[in-house]
Amino acid sequence: MLEPIHGSPIIIDRLTKTFGTTRALDEISLSFPNGGITALLGSNGAGKTSLINCALGLEQPSSGSITVLGGKAGKIDIKRRIGVMLQDSDLPDQLTAREHISLFSTYYEKPHDINALLTLCELDGFADTRYKKLSGGQKRRVQFALAIVGRPQLVFLDEPTTGLDIDARRVLWNTIRDLREQGTSVVLTTHYLEEADTLADHIIVMNAGKIIANAASADIRAAVSGAVIRCQTSLNENHLAALTGVQTVQTSGRFIEILTNSGTQTLRELLSLDDLVTELTVTKPTLENAFKRLTSNG
Numbered sequence: 085m086l087e088p089i090h091g092s093p094i095i096i097d098r099l100t101k102t103f104g105t106t107r108a109l110d111e112i113s114l115s116f117p118n119g120g121i122t123a124l125l126g127s128n129g130a131g132k133t134s135l136i137n138c139a140l141g142l143e144q145p146s147s148g149s150i151t152v153l154g155g156k157a158g159k160i161d162i163k164r165r166i167g168v169m170l171q172d173s174d175l176p177d178q179l180t181a182r183e184h185i186s187l188f189s190t191y192y193e194k195p196h197d198i199n200a201l202l203t204l205c206e207l208d209g210f211a212d213t214r215y216k217k218l219s220g221g222q223k224r225r226v227q228f229a230l231a232i233v234g235r236p237q238l239v240f241l242d243e244p245t246t247g248l249d250i251d252a253r254r255v256l257w258n259t260i261r262d263l264r265e266q267g268t269s270v271v272l273t274t275h276y277l278e279e280a281d282t283l284a285d286h287i288i289v290m291n292a293g294k295i296i297a298n299a300a301s302a303d304i305r306a307a308v309s310g311a312v313i314r315c316q317t318s319l320n321e322n323h324l325a326a327l328t329g330v331q332t333v334q335t336s337g338r339f340i341e342i343l344t345n346s347g348t349q350t351l352r353e354l355l356s357l358d359d360l361v362t363e364l365t366v367t368k369p370t371l372e373n374a375f376k377r378l379t380s381n382g
């Protein structure tokens with residue numbers, strides 16, 4: 085187990101980051117939970133990467149402050165206690181996975197044993213292959229191994245599984261869960277809501293540079309009561325949005341998905357207006373439904 089962190093690993097106070105006229109972060113204040121996996125969610129351009137970059141000291145705040153592991157973001161003694169896997173991580177092509185990990189391990193006081201880490205990240209089969217010959221998924225695993233080789237207390241994973249197939253994604257999910265068991269606080273950004281649903285203990289949702297939700301995953305899901313009706317219908321989105329209880333309506337391929345807080349009534353009205361409804365299912369709302377409702381402007 086790691087030496088425990090005292091208090092919140094990331095404390096943000098009225099943090100603003102502007103790029104020209106764009107307010108990437110708009111006076112946000114929050115404290116990240118200590119331990120567990122926190123998913124940072126938001127649509128493209130919401131401000132997630134800007135927030136992570138400020139936490140890593142890669143960007144300086146325009147105003148406000150951000151404290152990481154009790155110190156100033158970006159200071160070397162803080163960096164040594166943090167692991168990072170960014171979206172675009174370029175590594176020298178000629179080194180093997182084992183050589184990359186050996187090199188990185190020299191930066192840290194108490195690194196992981198290299199063979200144990202190769203096994204943990206399921207890299208045994210290609211540990212001695214040059215980086216350039218690895219597949220996209222294998223490269224992501226090497227990048228992940230580098231993020232955790234120093235046994236960090238806090239890890240940032242920025243879209244760690246983008247582009248991975250479902251098997252590779254599951255391998256990484258298990259390794260992320262192992263990190264949590266060892267006491268590491270994990271901050272994860274992802275566009276796969278299924279991933280956040282599966283992994284996260286806590287969820288922070290950003291929109292246009294602001295925090296619009298910050299709660300335990302179970303509470304975020306519970307806040308969306310009611311039902312999700314999915315079907316094929318000849319009624320259009322505007323017509324459906326006017327039915328009793330309807331919160332959001334979304335077309336997905338041939339299907340319409342309706343989030344309603346009054347499932348029975350909505351269903352009655354739908355069937356009375358269109359008796360040719362087909363492929364009808366009614367399910368409980370998911371994190372994806374909660375996310376859509378939080379980020380819809382309505």
Ligand SMILES: Nc1ncnc2c1ncn2[C@@H]1O[C@H](COP(=O)(O)OP(=O)(O)OP(=O)(O)O)[C@@H](O)[C@H]1O
Pocket residue numbers: 103106107108126127128129130131132133134135
């Ligand atoms: N270096 C930069 N120069 C100018 N504008 C920037 C810069 N970095 C970010 N922005 C702008 O700040 C806003 C927030 O961007 P950011 O990358 O933080 O969003 P994000 O939530 O990470 O998006 P994505 O999910 O697409 O990665 C966007 O409008 C973006 O165009």
